[in-house]
Structures are given as structure tokens and as C-alpha cells.
Amino acid sequence: MPYERGVGMRVLVTGGAGFIGSNLVDRLLEDGHEVTVVDDLSSGDRANLARAEDSPRFTLQVMDIRDPALAELAADWRPEVVCHLAAQISVRKSVADPVHDARLNVEGTASVLTAAQRGGTRKVVFASSVAVYGRPAVIPVPGDAATDPRSPYAASKLSGETYLATFKALYGIDYTTLVLSNVYGPRQSPDGEAGVVAIFTDGLLNGTPTVVYGEGAQTRDYVFVEDVVDGFVRACGEAGGGGRFNLGTGVETTDRQLHALVAEAAGAPDRPGTAPARLGDLPAMAVDPAPAFEALGWRPRTELATGLKATVEWARARSATR
Ligand SMILES: NC(=O)c1ccc[n+]([C@@H]2O[C@H](COP(=O)([O-])OP(=O)(O)OC[C@H]3O[C@@H](n4cnc5c(N)ncnc54)[C@H](O)[C@@H]3O)[C@@H](O)[C@H]2O)c1
Structure with a gap:
């Protein structure tokens, strides 16, 4: 069965108050x-x-995913699909405290899968990260590239991927892993390290200094949150069962190019400060999304300039109401 609108499927979303989840x-x-x-x-x-809280079809449970009560909740509510996005998302924090990262991302994922099993869930859709590819030899990284986790965060995400296969083997719970590149868009927090679009947007709208590291030549693959969400909903159907798919654009954008594009969208001067390159930063990243075209019928539809405009408009409207 492909993903369908209007069929009243019950979906449990972990991390649903976050940027991508919401x-x-x-x-x-x-x-x-x-x-x-x-x-x-x-x-x-x-x-x-x-917006969600206005809907009679929506419920928020403020709960840690490791709480055993999650399995009780799933046993009662019987979600057909679980989209698992709750996580510790910072590579740097994972390096500083690998045990904390493992508690949230490994123990947390085992707890979510246990709940899925108790709830008779058909499928789990999991948010993994391009961090699992380490320092890839080929860019854009093919969907079947070897993984090479070089941070505790990458190791814990890869462990989550492995647990999905284990729970499928044990209990027949289907899954799809979505390997997300750099997601940007409305509701991304500028406080984290991952959200460079949010950081540039915040600085350029508020007139506070923005910085690019080294020559500003480092590249990333920016994918708009609405496109990523479209990948998740497609994966909620039967398509892509047992598979893992890169969700990115395959296009590399340098930090310097990104700054210019955000400045243009914000109507601000494109004059970033510079700082020395940061040790350990990956010089380049982009992923090949072609297998997701085939399996999920998914495409990254939003041009970067269009997505950035929507992001800046959202940030501007938000700061006007604060
Ligand atoms: N944003 C990106 O570019 C990106 C890239 C690759 C992968 N991802 C993955 O996508 C997912 C969502 O990321 P995001 O950018 O929306 O991050 P986010 O921090 O906005 O969302 C994560 C959510 O999980 C919740 N959470 C964290 N620990 C929890 C716990 N123990 N119990 C219950 N809830 C908990 C947080 O409160 C938050 O609402 C994460 O799994 C992340 O690793 C994101």
C-alpha cells in the first residue's frame, strides 16, 4: 500500500516538538x-x-523516549507507524560525552523499538545522518557507500539503523532509514551547531556578526525541511521497506556561497567575518539521492534560493512576534 492521505493512520512521532519533527x-x-x-x-x-494543538487528531505526551511508560502508551494507542526523530543531535556534544549520546540515541532507539513491538506497529521510519559516512571517498556519496562512523553520534545513529534490522528479524516490524543531509527551514534553532542556515539567518536579520571558517570553501548539501518531510510521509507507506535512502540534493554549496544567498534573501550586506578553519571539520559533503527517486518516488523539489527565502520570512515573522 502506498502512502495515502485521508485514511486516518495513527502515527507516533518521537521528537515531534523539534525542527523536523514538528x-x-x-x-x-x-x-x-x-x-x-x-x-x-x-x-x-x-x-x-x-498549529498541531488546534487539531482534535493531535496529542502531545511530554515524555523521555527511554521511559518504560512509552511501551504502555504504544500498547494502548497501537500506532500503525512510528517516525523516530528524537535524538541527541550534536556531533560535538557526542565527542564531549559519548555515554550521554549513547543513552539517548542507542538506549532511546531500543526503547522506541520495544514500544513499536508492544504497539503492534507495522513500520518504523528512522532519521539517520550523513555523519555515518565519515570522510567519504566519493561525493555525492552513493546510497550504497560504506559507512565509516567517526564520532559517537555517527556510531549511535548507525547502531539505530542496525537495531531496526534486528527488530525486523525478531518481530517482523518493517522499517525505512532516511539518511538526512543538512536540513534547513522554518523552526530550525540557531542555537545548535548543525543549523548554519539558521545561524546566518539570525545574524543577518539582527545585524549581529556572522562568521565563515577558513576560506569558506567547505561544502554541505542543503535540503529543505518540507522536502525531507515529504520523504518521511512517503516512507510511512510500504515503499522503501527494509531500505535506507539518502535524502539530500546531491549539490554541494560552500559556506561562502550560502552566506551570500542568505544575505540576499535577508536583504543584508554579504560581509561575513572570518575565523580559522576548525580542526576536524569535514571539507565536503553531498549525498546522491537517486535510490530514493526509485524506491519512494521522492525528489528534493525546493531550490535553495526559494527555501532560504521561506526560512528568512519565517524568522522575520517570528522575531516580529517576540
Ligand atoms: N537537522 C538536520 O540537519 C539533521 C541532519 C541529519 C539527521 N538529523 C536527525 O533528525 C532528527 C531531528 O533533528 P532536528 O534537527 O529536528 O533536531 P531537534 O533538536 O529540533 O529535534 C529533536 C527533538 O527530540 C527531542 N528529544 C531529544 N531527546 C529526547 C528524549 N530523550 N526523549 C524525548 N524527546 C527527546 C527534543 O526535545 C527535540 O524536540 C534527529 O534524529 C537528528 O539526528 C537532523
Whole structure:
């Protein structure tokens, strides 16, 4: 069965108060489904769920994914699909405290899968990261490239991928892993290290200094959150069962190019400060999304300039209401 609108599927979204999760929740509700979010609000923001909370088909459970009560909740509510996005998302924090990272991302994923099993869930859709590819030899990274986790975060995400296959073997729970490149868009927090678009947007709209590291030549693959959400909902159907797919554009954008594009969208001068290159930063990254075209019918549809304009408009509207 492909993903369908209006069929009232029950979907449990972990991390649903966060950046990507809350955008996914809005789309699932728009498509007529019932959604329960499990989020401990550690980095998520309840304000991201303001629209969702108007819907009678929406419930928020403020809970840690490691709480054994999650399995009880799933046993009662019986979600057909679980989209698992709750995580410790910082590579640097994972290096500073690998045990904390493993508790959230490994123990947390085992807990979510246990809940899926108790709830009779058909499928789990998991948010992994391009960090699992380490320092790739080929860019854009093919979907079947070898993994090479070089941070505890990458190791814990890869472990999550492995647990999905284990739970499929044990209990027949289907899964799809989505390997996300650099996601950007409305609701991304400028406080984290990952959100360079959010950081540039915040600085350029508020007139505070922005910085590019080294020559500004480092590249990343920026994919718009609405496109990523479209990948998640497609994976909620049967398509892509047992598979892992890169969700990116395959296009490399340098930090310097990105700064110029955000400055243009914000109507601000394109004059970033510079700072020495940071030790350990990956020089280049982009992923080949072609297998997701085939298996999920997914495409990254949003041009970077268009997505950046929407992101800047959202940030401007938000700062006007604060
Ligand atoms: N943003 C990106 O560019 C990107 C790239 C690759 C992968 N990802 C993955 O996508 C997912 C979502 O990322 P995001 O950017 O929306 O991050 P985010 O921090 O905005 O969202 C994560 C959410 O999980 C919640 N959470 C964290 N620990 C929890 C716990 N123990 N119990 C319950 N809830 C908990 C947080 O409160 C937050 O709402 C993560 O798994 C992340 O690793 C994101």
C-alpha cells in the first residue's frame, strides 16, 4: 500500500516538538492522520506545535523516549507507524560525552523499538545522518557507500539503523532509514551547531556578526525541511521497506556561497567575518539521492534560493512576534 492521505493512520512521532519533527506533524495532520508526539522538550519547543494543538487528531505526551511508560502508551494507542526523530543531535556534544549520546540515541532507539513491538506497529521510519559516512571517498556519496562512523553520534545513529534490522528479524516490524543531509527551514534553532542556515539567518536579520571558517570553501548539501518531510510521509507507506535512502540534493554549496544567498534573501550586506578553519571539520559533503527517486518516488523539489527565502520570512515573522 502506498502512502495515502485521508485514511486516518495513527502515527507516533518521537521528537515531534523539534525542527523536523514538528514540520512532519503538521503535514501528517494536514493529510488527515492521527498523530501522537512523544517529546521531552529538551531541545524542542512547544510553540512549534501551536498549529498541531488546534487539531482534535493531535496529542502531545511530554515524555523521555527511554521511559518504560512509552511501551504502555504504544500498547494502548497501537500506532500503525512510528517516525523516530528524537535524538541527541550534536556531533560535538557526542565527542564531549559519548555515554550521554549513547543513552539517548542507542538506549532511546531500543526503547522506541520495544514500544513499536508492544504497539503492534507495522513500520518504523528512522532519521539517520550523513555523519555515518565519515570522510567519504566519493561525493555525492552513493546510497550504497560504506559507512565509516567517526564520532559517537555517527556510531549511535548507525547502531539505530542496525537495531531496526534486528527488530525486523525478531518481530517482523518493517522499517525505512532516511539518511538526512543538512536540513534547513522554518523552526530550525540557531542555537545548535548543525543549523548554519539558521545561524546566518539570525545574524543577518539582527545585524549581529556572522562568521565563515577558513576560506569558506567547505561544502554541505542543503535540503529543505518540507522536502525531507515529504520523504518521511512517503516512507510511512510500504515503499522503501527494509531500505535506507539518502535524502539530500546531491549539490554541494560552500559556506561562502550560502552566506551570500542568505544575505540576499535577508536583504543584508554579504560581509561575513572570518575565523580559522576548525580542526576536524569535514571539507565536503553531498549525498546522491537517486535510490530514493526509485524506491519512494521522492525528489528534493525546493531550490535553495526559494527555501532560504521561506526560512528568512519565517524568522522575520517570528522575531516580529517576540
Ligand atoms: N537537522 C538536520 O540537519 C539533521 C541532519 C541529519 C539527521 N538529523 C536527525 O533528525 C532528527 C531531528 O533533528 P532536528 O534537527 O529536528 O533536531 P531537534 O533538536 O529540533 O529535534 C529533536 C527533538 O527530540 C527531542 N528529544 C531529544 N531527546 C529526547 C528524549 N530523550 N526523549 C524525548 N524527546 C527527546 C527534543 O526535545 C527535540 O524536540 C534527529 O534524529 C537528528 O539526528 C537532523
